[in-house]
Amino acid sequence: MTEPIVTFNxxxxxxGDVKVLKGIDLDIRPAEKVAIIGPSGSxxxxxxxxxxxxxxxTSGDIIVDGTxxxxxxxxGKQVTANEKHLRAVRGDIGMVxxxxxxxxxxxxxxxCMTAPIHVKQESKSSAKDRSIEMLKKVGLGDKxxxxxxxxxxxxxxxxxxxxxxxxxxxxxxxxxxTSALDPExxxxxxxxxxxxxxxxxxxxxxxxHEMDFALDVADKVLFLDEGVIAEQGTASEVIEHSKNDRxxxxxxxxxx
Amino acid sequence: MSNWSWEVFAEAFPIVLEGLGITLGLTIACYLFAxxxxxxxxxxxRIPFKPINWIVTWVMExxxxxxxxxxxxxxxxxxxxVPVVGVTLDPFTSAILGLGIxxxxxxxxxxxxxxxxxxxxxxxxxKSLNFSTKQKWTKIILxxxxxxxxxxxxxxxxxxxxxxxxxxxxxxxxxxxxxxSYGAQYWTYLEPLTIxxxxxxxxxxPSAILIxxxxxxxxxxxxxxxxxxxxxxxxA
Numbered sequence: 501m502t503e504p505i506v507t508f509n510x511x512x513x514x515x516g517d518v519k520v521l522k523g524i525d526l527d528i529r530p531a532e533k534v535a536i537i538g539p540s541g542s543x544x545x546x547x548x549x550x551x552x553x554x555x556x557x558t559s560g561d562i563i564v565d566g567t568x569x570x571x572x573x574x575x576g577k578q579v580t581a582n583e584k585h586l587r588a589v590r591g592d593i594g595m596v597x598x599x600x601x602x603x604x605x606x607x608x609x610x611x612c613m614t615a616p617i618h619v620k621q622e623s624k625s626s627a628k629d630r631s632i633e634m635l636k637k638v639g640l641g642d643k644x645x646x647x648x649x650x651x652x653x654x655x656x657x658x659x660x661x662x663x664x665x666x667x668x669x670x671x672x673x674x675x676x677x678t679s680a681l682d683p684e685x686x687x688x689x690x691x692x693x694x695x696x697x698x699x700x701x702x703x704x705x706x707x708x709h710e711m712d713f714a715l716d717v718a719d720k721v722l723f724l725d726e727g728v729i730a731e732q733g734t735a736s737e738v739i740e741h742s743k744n745d746r747x748x749x750x751x752x753x754x755x756x
Numbered sequence: 757m758s759n760w761s762w763e764v765f766a767e768a769f770p771i772v773l774e775g776l777g778i779t780l781g782l783t784i785a786c787y788l789f790a791x792x793x794x795x796x797x798x799x800x801x802r803i804p805f806k807p808i809n810w811i812v813t814w815v816m817e818x819x820x821x822x823x824x825x826x827x828x829x830x831x832x833x834x835x836x837x838v839p840v841v842g843v844t845l846d847p848f849t850s851a852i853l854g855l856g857i858x859x860x861x862x863x864x865x866x867x868x869x870x871x872x873x874x875x876x877x878x879x880x881x882x883k884s885l886n887f888s889t890k891q892k893w894t895k896i897i898l899x900x901x902x903x904x905x906x907x908x909x910x911x912x913x914x915x916x917x918x919x920x921x922x923x924x925x926x927x928x929x930x931x932x933x934x935x936x937s938y939g940a941q942y943w944t945y946l947e948p949l950t951i952x953x954x955x956x957x958x959x960x961x962p963s964a965i966l967i968x969x970x971x972x973x974x975x976x977x978x979x980x981x982x983x984x985x986x987x988x989x990x991x992a
Contacts, residue, residue: 595884599877603878603881619886
């Protein structure tokens with residue numbers, strides 16, 4: 501069995517007095533596609549936000565490709581990671597957000613090119629070539645010079661995916677990427693994610709409410725409930741054959 | 757008491773005009789100083805350490821609640837008498853410091869409002885793409901935060917322009933100072949001070965119109981053609 505690319509060891513997270521996550525243990529292997537489902541407020545998004553270093557865990561360890569993400573050694577002692585350490589590890593991870601978060605002052609080509617050029621010090625021409633290639637892949641090769649405000653929600657989200665992909669992350673996080681879209685635009689975005697998933701190599705963690713999609717794409721499904729992983733297994737085990745009552749009633753609300 | 761005399765007007769005009777370079781130069785120097793120093797306040801206030809935050813907020817409040825004239829007098833007359841750190845500055849430098857610091861506190865607030873106006877998601881996206889702290893500011897945040905504040909910054913330029921004559925009180929030879937000396941010398945204030953008023957009007961009014969235009973242009977930025985494209989885009 502290959503070494504996991506991401507490991508959570510007993511990770512807890514509280515916001516003030518509210519305990520959102522109460523001990524998450526999780527292994528994600530390279531190229532594995534994992535869907536996280538569960539009621540709102542169960543902490544799904546918090547899991548991937550900690551991995552993206554947008555939230556700091558209250559306790560526990562998150563290991564990315566063998567390196568402890570939130571902790572580092574300083575004179576033999578383990579201390580909270582500083583920005584330099586986080587930056588070194590964070591490069592393996594990419595994220596697509598619910599609200600796209602495209603840079604409004606840049607064209608969509610510039611949105612994709614800026615990080616490879618400035619963060620990875622790639623040459624402008626190679627960054628440009630790869631960005632165009634990615635934008636073509638998500639079906640937006642004809643919109644390179646448009647600004648985000650000129651695109652539909654579905655198009656924006658596809659740009660956001662291209663922008664993250666250009667950085668060649670080992671793990672890609674999808675935070676309810678279809679929740680902010682009009683229903684008729686959901687399909688085009690899911691189609692692109694399916695495409696990306698087929699390419700293999702990259703591990704993917706999808707926080708989603710699209711059950712059929714999870715069943716289709718994910719190797720593993722986690723059901724998160726009240727801050728713990730209440731159920732996990734293959735997509736069909738969890739979504740189609742689970743005995744867990746709370747999972748059943750959760751699924752029922754989607755399936756009626 | 758003399759009546760209005762075009763002769764005096766014609767004689768005083770070139771003399772008052774001699775001060776124009778100083779007035780404009782001082783305005784620009786003060787403004788640049790305030791623009792740069794404004795960042796200093798903005799970033800100091802962002803230090804996530806409460807005591808520093810309190811001190812900075814309080815100092816800014818103090819500077820804004822005291823009249824710029826008092827600050828000008830303090831820097832020019834009182835500061836040289838302060839032990840150890842006291843230095844004597846020429847009037848022009850004193851005026852740049854005094855007015856520049858005073859207005860930098862307002863400019864700092866303008867920057868802050870601009871930065872607060874940038875969506876939280878922009879910071880997160882920048883982080884997710886692993887930008888360094890410096891790149892995050894220069895490539896992502898400031899290019900979005902500053903343009904909307906340009907009309908406000910322009911307004912401060914005009915306000916500042918109108919405060920610059922305060923420097924005549926410590927002997928900076930701008931147009932007001934020139935008019936005043938002329939008046940004192942020939943005991944006729946009406947014409948030279950009218951000239952000063954006219955000069956200020958000539959320069960302030962077009963600037964105000966320009967800034968108004970700029971503001972309208974900024975409001976249209978980023979959402980150009982939006983209506984047109986959102987309908988077209990959905991089918992692509």
